[in-house]
Amino acid sequence: MSILLDTHAMLWFVLKDPQLSAGAHHAIRFRSADAFISPASFWEVAIKVRRGNYRLTVPFNVFFETALEKNGFKILPITIKHAAQVAELPLIHRDPFDRLIVAQALVEDLSLVTRDSILDQYGIKRIW
DSSP states (O other): OOEEEOHHHHHHHHTTOTTSOHHHHHHHHTOSSOEEEOHHHHHHHHHHHHHTSOOOSSOHHHHHHHHHHHHTOEEOOOOHHHHHHHHHSOTTOOOHHHHHHHHHHHHHTOEEEOSOGGGGGGTOEEEO
16 A cells, blocks of 8 residues: 655654554555655745744755655655645635645545544545
8 A cells, every 4th residue: 555644644654653543553664655745845845944933954856855765665656646636625624735745645545644634524534
């Protein structure tokens, strides 16, 4: 089962944050297929770092390059199909990062690792 990690799930896994549920940790660590990260997560973290809402202990690019390499995460490129899906999503959740990640999960038929239960209303397969 291939999975897509929501931004917080990826951060909590990489940083060994106890907020990550045991089920999510297991799905990421012991997955049988690919684990993807959306460029939307890079963008989201970059904005939060710039605004001072989030701090990394190493440079941004080092953090993400290391996270990808060490954990075998793959980047899921954003496509026109993903953007088109965003345009079709009901306005259940207004966060643009989450909406794009949901669209990617739906289009690519990926399970989404996220604690955000409101995203269930989009019909995603959620792991937490």
